[in-house]
Amino acid sequence: NAGVTQTPKFRILKIGQSMTLQCTQDMNHNYMYWYRQDPGMGLKLIYYSVGAGITDKGEVPNGYNVSRSTTEDFPLRLELAAPSQTSVYFCASSYGGPKGDNEQFFGPGTRLTVL
Amino acid sequence: GIQVEQSPPDLILQEGANSTLRCNFSDSVNNLQWFHQNPWGQLINLFYIPSGTKQNGRLSATTVATERYSLLYISSSQTTDSGVYFCAVGISNFGNEKLTFGTGTRLTIIP
Numbered sequence: 001n002a003g004v005t006q007t008p009k010f011r012i013l014k015i016g017q018s019m020t021l022q023c024t025q026d027m028n029h030n031y032m033y034w035y036r037q038d039p040g041m042g043l044k045l046i047y048y049s050v051g052a053g054i055t056d057k058g059e060v061p062n063g064y065n066v067s068r069s070t071t072e073d074f075p076l077r078l079e080l081a082a083p084s085q086t087s088v089y090f091c092a093s094s095y096g097g098p099k100g101d102n103e104q105f106f107g108p109g110t111r112l113t114v115l
Numbered sequence: 116g117i118q119v120e121q122s123p124p125d126l127i128l129q130e131g132a133n134s135t136l137r138c139n140f141s142d143s144v145n146n147l148q149w150f151h152q153n154p155w156g157q158l159i160n161l162f163y164i165p166s167g168t169k170q171n172g173r174l175s176a177t178t179v180a181t182e183r184y185s186l187l188y189i190s191s192s193q194t195t196d197s198g199v200y201f202c203a204v205g206i207s208n209f210g211n212e213k214l215t216f217g218t219g220t221r222l223t224i225i226p
Contacts, residue, residue, distance in 0.1 A: 042201055042203075059213075103160065104214060108156075
């Protein structure tokens with residue numbers, strides 16, 4: 001299993017541009033998540049999904065959109081990029097379920113700089 | 116929301132030393148994970164330990180859920196142990212899956 005994969009690894013955007021960060025998992029996990037990590041800080045949840053077609057906001061959702069059309073993929077869309085969105089973005093997945101194993105597994109991250 | 120505090124914030128040790136990292140949390144949780152973020156930024160799962168004790172080689176962890184804390188023990192430190200250690204907690208109910216991260220303990224192992 002490749003686990004959780006993310007593309008691209010690095011990206012530089014100009015203010016006002018948009019882009020999509022890709023995330024794919026091959027562990028047949030129900031739940032997927034997007035986090036951001038600012039320098040010297042822990043991770044903060046942006047959005048999460050409990051299954052295809054179901055998404056919900058996390059702690060810091062403003063400026064982002066998500067969709068979940070398949071179990072495997074959970075792309076994160078940035079519209080009108082701003083310098084405050086300069087961060088490292090991590091995608092994660094977990095099996096999920098009411099009494100299931102909810103250990104989250106993380107991808108390698110995407111380092112985004114907005115200038 | 117849940118508050119997560121990690122201590123100490125920074126730790127510098129000689130190779131071969133032992134260390135204990137602490138994570139306190141403010142509410143009952145049923146998901147607790149320890150991660151190691153290496154110098155390249157990769158997050159490595161160490162333990163999934165909402166309660167009890169687990170060991171994996173030189174690392175072990177204990178969570179006392181009733182007293183709302185967890186401890187990560189690292190024995191015989193190696194330079195490859197350097198990095199930031201994060202504790203993350205959550206309440207895993209169907210449809211409400213969120214991990215709250217602490218701000219981490221930065222561990223530096225000196226040869």
